Amino acid sequence: MRLLLAEDEAALSKALKAILERNNYSVDAVYDGQEALEYLKSDNYDGVILDIMMPKIDGITVLRTIREQGNLVPVLLLTAKSEVDDKVLGLDAGANDYLTKPFNSRELLARIRAMTRTQTAQADSMLRAGNVTLNLATYELSTASGSYRLANKEFQMMEMLMRNPGNLIATERFMEKIWGYDSEAEINVVWVYISYLRKKLNALGADVKINVKRNAGYMLVEPK
Amino acid sequence: MRLLLAEDEAALSKALKAILERNNYSVDAVYDGQEALEYLKSDNYDGVILDIMMPKIDGITVLRTIREQGNLVPVLLLTAKSEVDDKVLGLDAGANDYLTKPFNSRELLARIRAMTRTQTAQADSMLRAGNVTLNLATYELSTASGSYRLANKEFQMMEMLMRNPGNLIATERFMEKIWGYDSEAEINVVWVYISYLRKKLNALGADVKINVKRNAGYMLVEPK
DNA sequence: TAAAATAAAGCTAAAAGAAAGGTTAGCGGA
DNA sequence: TCCGCTAACCTTTCTTTTAGCTTTATTTTA
Secondary structure, three states: OEEEEEOOOHHHHHHHHHHHHHOOOEEEEEOOHHHHHHHHHHOOOOEEEEEOOOOOOOHHHHHHHHHHOOOOOOEEEEEOOOOHHHHHHHHHOOOOEEEEOOOOHHHHHHHHHHHHHOOOOOOOOEEEEOOEEEEOOOOEEEEOOEEEEOOHHHHHHHHHHHHOOOOOEEHHHHHHHHHOOOOOOOOHHHHHHHHHHHHHHHHOOOOOEEEEEOOOEEEEEOOO | OEEEEEOOOHHHHHHHHHHHHHOOOEEEEEOOHHHHHHHHHHOOOOEEEEEOOOOOOOHHHHHHHHHHOOOOOOEEEEEOOOOHHHHHHHHHOOOOEEEEOOOOHHHHHHHHHHHHHHHHOOOOOEEEEOOEEEEOOOOEEEEOOEEEEOOHHHHHHHHHHHHOOOOEEEHHHHHHHHHOOOOOOOOHHHHHHHHHHHHHHHHOOOOOEEEEEOOOEEEEEOOO
16 A cells, blocks of 8 residues: 655654555555655555645645645645634545544554545545534534534544544543643533534434543433 | 552652552552562562653563563553654553553543453453352352353442452452442441342342451352 | 350442543744 | 633432341350
8 A cells, every 4th residue: 555645854754654565555655745645646546645735836735736636635734723714624625534643653544544445535524423413523412303503623533523423531531631631721611512512413403412431531322 | 459659750649650550559659669679579469650761660571570570560661752652662562551641530541441351351351150150251159050240339348248259258348349448338238238239149049158256247149 | 065146258339539521711933 | 792611509429327137156054
């Protein structure tokens, strides 16, 4: 399986390449958007890992360009924590998935596997659980009876829950993924947002629930 | 969960050990690569935190050596800021993850959790005795006729019993393992929790029983 | 030595206490 | 104005203690 890795930060690029190669991918690393476009023109890849912030040509433009050329190669976008709107842009531009830095290798590998599995590609920009959908581009949480546009943090929490239905997500995990390792925020922001989400799910007549497991975390449970 | 910490800088080592122990890891600290190798030979650890720059034998060599010996214990490498290439080397040598100094405790703990999860994760997430199962992930105690989600202490007691069916567990042993040596709790909390568990086992129609042996302890007995 | 008395050990419901989690108002910054 | 966050207060759940009761073991007494 051949992957193109476009990431300008040398240390991260090297590390990623090593991880990917240990997992039996052949990886070409490039360090700016222009190089990425050249490589994508000349070669056939099974997947692309594309940082958004890159010198010369940014990731979104690279993505848009290759899609215009009819290239349907699956693309995983890497975004820094704060570049939230970039995600939306990226999905609109035809990305298959995105990953927020910092991330761990297991997650990266899982996403790549998921992405390359169904070569069918084209952005699945909706998450679904029970009678609820979450639009990854517009941040809309909907059921038949209505919808809310979620704020950023709400969205990220809901996304994590919906990507792992039936699995427990540790409270610390929310903190790490959404607030970052160096955040000073109190642990109870998580409770606060869980509360917001439950309220909205309830108002929408959702048939999914967010369950708590004491001393552990939260889980999205779908109806049977 | 037992960890080996190999870090030559005394102050950092002490601090890390304290943090880890506060998070319920048992930590052995060693101060050079040679010691690390000795400890890794003689003992079983659930994870290793390995500084790269160490006296006598460096971390990468330690890592490479134990991997050659077929030891698959998860290893988290600690690298100083600039040693970028070391990361790559380290991952190639078979490290599971790495962390750049300086780092904060939340990140360290997250990495350790992630690293050790793989190994143990779905190994065996269920304990079984008679017609009863205990789900180690959800804390659910079940039979065909239903289930209870156990609270923390209840769960720990039940786990100890189910890991030693037919063996006597001293009341004092419960105290040591679950409440800790420095607990102020009275001995009769054990009786109280035994009582809770019996009630639930009974309500579930379990065919196992918790027997008492006077002046000794308790034993889970399975039907013949 | 059998029966009665006493002591020790263990059992359990309920109350008290502690901790975790939930909710809301409000403040400050884009 | 919307968003993110904190802080205060509320609710629920878990843990421990209390106290009275039952069972089992030991000692005493006839």
